[in-house]
Amino acid sequence: MNRLALAGAKCRRLFTRQTLLIALALCIVWFLGMHFRSDISQHWSELGTQLPDLRKQPTRMPTHNVLPPLAERVLCHGPRGHLLGQSPDDDLVERELDGPYHMPWAGNYEETGLDLTVMSVDQRYGPYGYGEDRDDYGRQKVDWDKVDWGQLQNDCFERNRHRFPESATRFNDTRTAQPRFTFRDVAKIPEVRHWHEFEPSRRTAIVVRTWRGYQYMPEDLHYLRSLVAETTLKTGAEYQVILLVDMKDYEGYENNIFASDEAYKQGLVDAGVPPEFQSIALLWDVRLLQSWYPMIEEHRTMWQVFQPMQLLALHYPEFDHFWQVELDMRFLGDAGKFLDRLATTARNEPRKQALERASFWHMIAETGDYGEFFRSVDAANQGGSHAWGPMRVREILPIGPDPPTPDPRNDTFAWGVGEEADALMTSFCMDANIPNEWVFKEWIYGLASGVRTPRFYCPPAIQRGSRSLLLAIHQAQLELGIRVPSEATLASFALWHGLKLSFPQHPVFHRDRDDVENRRGWWRGGPRASSTGLGPDTSAHPRGDGLTFWWESTWAKQVFSAWMGRALEEGVPRPWIVDEWGGKLWLPNILLHPVKHVVP
Ligand SMILES: *[C@@H]1O[C@H](CO)[C@@H](O)[C@H](O)[C@H]1NC(C)=O
Ligand SMILES: *[C@@H]1O[C@H](CO)[C@@H](O)[C@H](O)[C@H]1NC(C)=O
Secondary structure, three states: OOHHHHHHHHHHHHHOOOOHHHHHHHHHHHHHHHHHHOHHHHHHHHOOOOOOOOOOOOOOOOOOOOOOOOOOOOOOEOOOOOEOOOOOOOOOOOEEOOOOOOOOOEOOOOOOOOOOEEEOHHHHHHHHOOOOOOOOOOOOOOOHHHOOHHHHHHHHHHHOHHHOOOOOOOOOOOOOOOOOOOOHHHOOOOOOOOHHHOOOOOOEEEEEEEEOOOOOOHHHHHHHHHHHHHHHHOOOOOEEEEEEEEOOHHHOOOOOOOOOHHHHHHHHHHOOOOHHHHHHEEEEOHHHHHHHOOOOOOOOHHHHOOHHHHHHHHHOOOOOEEEEEEOOOEEOOOHHHHHHHHHHHHHHOOOOOHHHHHOOOOOHHHHOOHHHHHHHHHHHOOOOOOOOOOOOOOOOOOOOOOOOOOOHHHOOOOOOOOOOOOEEOOOOOEEOOOOOOOOOOOOOEOOOOHHHOOOEEOOOOOOEEEHHHHHHHHHHHHHHOOEOOHHHHHHHHHHHHOOOEEOOOOOEOEOOOOOHHHHHHHHOOOHHHOOOOOOOOOOOOOOOOOEOEOOOOOHHHHHHHHHOOOOOOOOOOOOOOOEEEOOEEEEEOOEEEOOOOOOO
């Protein structure tokens, strides 16, 4: 327990011994002493921070939390009315190579279990309408405006209903169902909800962030169709894709969508979502965030991208996990298999040193296979772990479990194996408290320890958060105004609460694959050169513009464009990773980001 919690417990115990007045006086003296003694307290009151109500100690999670596997998946119908998996027109054509597969620059295929396959663009997106205008399309054509991806997902869920617990539900058509998002002062649900109020549903929401005025190009439609078909429809409805539409009312949009049913209906029209996706579009606007989080003046995406996700977890708690995905991503293999493998890798990962492993990139060329990497992180930590149970922050009353043994050195990498990750990252995490150039370094509010608070940031915010974690963040933001920037939110709150964090190291490639100096600049000596075992000692690294998955990459889009057969800009060579044989262009099974659509 932290100091304040301990003192609170002491105060409570005293009360019951009928020494009420004396005890109260002592507690007040102690509290004033605490409050005015140190700089920290001064800083604290200046920041207007508050403490949680210590009388309301949250229920902690059990130490072991492994769910049984689900029954076998039942096939579902795709947009052509056929059962997926039995319909060549709907199927991807994943090829295996004759020769060796490209070696990832960072991450790996071995531990993540991703398939060593390649696809051409027509094999990848053909099922979703790519090339349908050509004579040689060769697949049954679809009238996409007549497809209802919400209905297809619900039908799939009904076929698989028996596999899920009672708490799993269909996702009703958002055009006809009463919208559940409401302003806080008229909400019919409790303002704060807790992890233990919900049973696992075994379903994951895939939340695609979009906005009013977004121009949906054919490549966006191919991507979104592939996402629904490959995640929900090919997994027996273990996923549910939702479009979360920001109405951008700060850009002169006057319609207050939550003022009336009519206003919301008008919003659905104005949102501009293509007909086939309208039944899975959920609208929100900044007024909703202002109403729920008045203590936080900042709601913009770069700082608070998870606020709408927190409200989604509060209002739609029938999902165990919430993936935040973006329109500027491209899964070059089956998206459902990809997300499944990330989830499985995270589930199989032990808790011990999960943060430490997440703070280094696994690079085969530097350290060998994943097993070598794992052992070198262990050696750098001398068998210990920096995140063993909650990382104490006095404003946070942790909900995560106590470790099975007080000393991590006595754990044989068994704890947490089989447990779902509450915070699943898609890139490595950096410690905000080592000297660094992080632009958001000072952006932390609501915590007495301010910039000294342990924090980790793992950009991009393409991440999965559990309902439990999102509800806990919601509570801290609503009651105490605690906030860190988007890319630090899930990781930091997960660590403060002692929840499981995982970064499954999916493969990433680099434009300058032979530039050893550049690679060493990212490797920074790896675990063996780290004085703490928790990330490299320096946060400085080369620019990431040549990576296939990195927030500032420019190469990701070139890779995608070249594979699509588009002309690249003057002087830009065809990326080496695009292979040509048999008259087609091929790419390996990776996730690209960012790939912003091309608007002609
Ligand atoms: C969906 O709609 C049906 C019929 O209107 C209703 O009975 C059900 O409770 C709704 N389900 C959810 C999860 O909202
Ligand atoms: C590990 O556990 C044993 C008892 O099983 C105990 O004697 C030993 O001190 C523990 N080691 C550490 C490092 O806590």
